[in-house]
Amino acid sequence: MLALHVCLSPALIPLYKVEEYIVVVIDIFRATSSICYGIENGAEAIIPVAEVAECAAYREKGAEFLLAAERDGSVVEWFDFGNSPFSYTTEKVAGKTVVLTTTNGTHALHLSRSAKKVVIGSFLNLTSLCDWLGKQHDNILLVCAGWKNNFNLEDTVFAGAVVNRLRLLNKYVLDDAATAALDIYNMARNDLAGYLGKTAHSERLKKLGIEKDIAFCLNVDLTTSIPVLIGDRLVKL
Amino acid sequence: MLALHVCLSPALIPLYKVEEYIVVVIDIFRATSSICYGIENGAEAIIPVAEVAECAAYREKGAEFLLAAERDGSVVEWFDFGNSPFSYTTEKVAGKTVVLTTTNGTHALHLSRSAKKVVIGSFLNLTSLCDWLGKQHDNILLVCAGWKNNFNLEDTVFAGAVVNRLRLLNKYVLDDAATAALDIYNMARNDLAGYLGKTAHSERLKKLGIEKDIAFCLNVDLTTSIPVLIGDRLVKL
Numbered sequence A, B: 001m002l003a004l005h006v007c008l009s010p011a012l013i014p015l016y017k018v019e020e021y022i023v024v025v026i027d028i029f030r031a032t033s034s035i036c037y038g039i040e041n042g043a044e045a046i047i048p049v050a051e052v053a054e055c056a057a058y059r060e061k062g063a064e065f066l067l068a069a070e071r072d073g074s075v076v077e078w079f080d081f082g083n084s085p086f087s088y089t090t091e092k093v094a095g096k097t098v099v100l101t102t103t104n105g106t107h108a109l110h111l112s113r114s115a116k117k118v119v120i121g122s123f124l125n126l127t128s129l130c131d132w133l134g135k136q137h138d139n140i141l142l143v144c145a146g147w148k149n150n151f152n153l154e155d156t157v158f159a160g161a162v163v164n165r166l167r168l169l170n171k172y173v174l175d176d177a178a179t180a181a182l183d184i185y186n187m188a189r190n191d192l193a194g195y196l197g198k199t200a201h202s203e204r205l206k207k208l209g210i211e212k213d214i215a216f217c218l219n220v221d222l223t224t225s226i227p228v229l230i231g232d233r234l235v236k237l
Helices: A010-015 A031-040 A052-061 A105-111 A123-135 A153-169 A176-196 A200-207 A211-217 B010-015 B031-040 B052-061 B105-111 B123-135 B153-169 B176-196 B200-207 B211-217
Strands: A002-007 A021-026 A045-048 A065-071 A097-101 A117-121 A139-144 A172-174 A227-230 A233-236 B002-007 B021-026 B045-048 B065-071 B097-101 B117-121 B139-144 B172-174 B227-230 B233-236
Touching: A002 A010, A002 A153, A002 A176, A010 A105, A010 B010, A021 A105, A021 A123, A021 A153, A031 A045, A031 A097, A031 A105, A031 A117, A031 A123, A031 A227, A031 A233, A045 A105, A052 A065, A052 A097, A105 A139, A117 A123, A123 A153, A139 A153, A153 A172, A153 A176, A153 B176, A172 A176, A176 A211, A176 B153, A176 B176, A200 A211, B002 B010, B002 B153, B002 B176, B010 B105, B021 B105, B021 B123, B021 B153, B031 B045, B031 B097, B031 B105, B031 B117, B031 B123, B031 B227, B031 B233, B045 B105, B052 B065, B052 B097, B105 B139, B117 B123, B123 B153, B139 B153, B153 B172, B153 B176, B172 B176, B176 B211, B200 B211
Parallel strands: A002 A139, A002 A172, A021 A117, A021 A139, A045 A097, A065 A097, B002 B139, B002 B172, B021 B117, B021 B139, B045 B097, B065 B097
Antiparallel strands: A045 A233, A117 A227, A227 A233, B045 B233, B117 B227, B227 B233
């Protein structure tokens, strides 16, 4: 049997030997949803960087780089855009390389880099992600990016959606966090938007006037691409 | 409104300003269940210590100290007992001071000591704990001791049971972890033993032949005492 584990916060990543897993990084509102959408829409690559300054440094490297920086839910001043999925349309990103730094998602990505493989998950690519994961013969760790190193509901619900698909294969042993995520997903699945409306982050995003981003990020199977980390770049698998 | 937050693992305690909360430490299988039972049964005090060596050092201080040490579910050799609740009966602990070190529970206690108050929760004292908490005018942080710094189901289910009682007072704002714990509790409440039978730790304890300890720790309202940390000693509130 293989392991199907859920890491509920980046602060807990050090408890896992990530090199023994395929890691799926999850930041539903909004980084990994936007990354899935951007790669689907023809972005050549998305480069996740930890710091705003690192992102800014790409400005000198040429016009093929789009610079995206988000902190606390807003676009950082002076940058091309943040992590709203509506900035990752074909018109904007096809053929371009996006350099991206976000509050939570890029942090989780950086902590996961020593994994066997790092891929990106969101409701947008749920089915194609699960189909691919199920064909691998590896342990799987679903890493929730959370909010500022703590637990959040939306990433956990998505982790539960993945567990719900993969457990049908009867080849995985769940840990307690995977069991909890599955139960929470089953609670939420019939009304994702309603359920996630009660999360702290959704309140935060509403205040920023980006409810339409939230609704967009809950579209299941809008895309089929699976972004994968190769070196320091996320590209289409 | 006051905060009602759940910290899902000791590794996440640094994300909270514990000095702004009353902290409830939760280690259902078995440390905090045994502490509640021991204080109810007349133990003068229970002294939680982090290390086995610290515990052993009390041997020289006199016969009024009982030394309890558990690691990975078993009594450490040479100690009087571990953290099975059946070691905390009136016959064994009345009038005595127990010096206790456990894998998870004492760790969570030590990280919580700067809180406004630190009290001990378990299914054994659920109602009296919630009645007391609800009368305080303070933020509440429910700290799950978890398993080796990671998430576990049994502590989260108990946190959810507390959230379920306190939210009826309409004076608390829940964080995402409190919402998740509440939902998991609602999933588990009609068959606690069955639900927790699927946890990783319960499997671990079954292998050690201590199923009767598990069943005992799920007794709701067997006791009314609330252990509170005063200095370095847990005593009856």
